[in-house]
Amino acid sequence: MKLILSAIAAALFFAALPAFAQVAPAKVFGAYIGGHGVWWDSEAAGIRSDVEAGVSAKASLSPHISLVGSGWYGFKEQYYRYAGGARITATDVDNRNFSIGIGYQYRGSGYEVLKPDEWGPDVTLGWRPWPTLFPDLIVNLQSWYGIDTNAAAGTAGLRYRIPF
């Protein structure tokens, strides 16, 4: 599954290279560092909550459609996990300070308690509380649902856009 996903991602990237040449890469791509609290519902295997830090990245392809990915490290249980997929923005696409996206991502981990790796829908809320003073600071809330495990989880934390 990981090999297939990697191949699809690579094919999309190389197929889109000519288009990226017509649009400033900084408008398409974005990368963030951040941290958050994470909570799993009672159906998840062993972990109920943790504190995670990591990075996330996006490629905005159209006003509503984006590709997203992220990697996180859990400090309390010492695990890593990752996620990647697509997201549709359901709110005003021209509002830079508040939006909600509905996505579908593959979530995996090298940590046995977080297995199995699985696909699932997610809902993400992003908010820039101080767009003038701190334009790169974002409050991020996310919840998702694992199709195989029938378990829900959610995070609440902050992101900081990495300038490039």
Next chain:
Amino acid sequence: MDWLKYLSLATGRPAAGLVRLIEHGRSVDPALADEWLATLRQAVSEENVTTLIGALKAELDDIRQLKLNPRDHPSDS
């Protein structure tokens, strides 16, 4: 306020309900499924579901033709 109903989506219940509805069909509680679907439908009503789907189709065509039109969404963080 509109953003309050969007916040309700962040609980994950609507997404969970939709998946259960798809997976189990009639075995899901119809009233609960209706509630979740109504919440989802309401959440995107600002732009209208039909308008949103139309926009997505047009945007997918643009992407296929490699015409990118990016936006800066805080929820993509």
